[in-house]
Amino acid sequence: MSQKDRYAVIGNPIEHSKSPWIHAKFAEQTGEPVEYGRILGPLDGFEREVRSFIASGGRGMNVTVPFKLEAHALADSLSPRAAAAGAVNTLAFGSDGVRGDNTDGVGLVRDIEVNLGVSLKGARILLLGAGGAARGVVLPIFDRAPAALTIVNRTAAKAHQLVDQFARNAAECGVRFSGGGADSAEAGRYDVIVNATAGSLDAALPDCDDSVFGAGTLAYDMMYGAQPTVFMQHAAKLGAHAADGLGMLVEQAAESFFIWRGVRPDGGAVLRELRQTLAAKA
């Protein structure tokens, strides 16, 4: 019988998830007695799977597409960032019930600042998209004290909703905060542009004026794949430095590991190894 504490990622589909590999590396690196598996959640049976994992001694779960909203609804208590995001990617099971958290936003911010070395303090940031992925990163971005955050979305009303939801937080953090449809970007080059649209999945480029990209811009796509996304290719043609979301994946995992174990793994080292592994397979 294994003496290790059990964790798992649940999603549908799940077979290509890199989380078990990443967490195995974190366990090796930190010496924590962690065993981490993957669970294919039936589309109509998310809660049943979670309850059965808890009953069998599971300590925590990562939650991925399409269950992040259901995980938010299932949790007995929520961290402030999960409540603001309206979605949960990390569940911790304890004597006080199921605790829901969201580590995606912190994962993005850590990848940009620590792994890519771009400080968000005082930066002008453009966020493309206003769905769940975008909502989850707004507060963690404010926490880094940027000068401005603009949200641009194909459907202007959804960007306006996010601006309304987070206007008070922006004022408290002293961040200039606005948003709307495709023509709502401020004039001139942005320091950081984050693509949080689902566009890369179907190779669609989000609508956005070319003039916001420049030589000093970091263009960050939350998606990743074997090849640079259309957004990354477009940004690189306009002189920007393009990055994919693989580091965000590793850093959100590192934050989940920290929540569960109280030990922070070195995400950068695991990211370098993951990139090498993927390059060797390509």
Ligand code: ATR
């Ligand atoms: P997620 O949880 O991944 O954010 P979502 O909540 O469905 O998924 O949001 C998808 C986001 O991608 C939205 O901002 C969506 O724009 P709309 O609000 O106008 O639908 C954006 N999106 C999806 N496909 C897109 C495309 N082809 N071009 C531009 N934006 C796109």
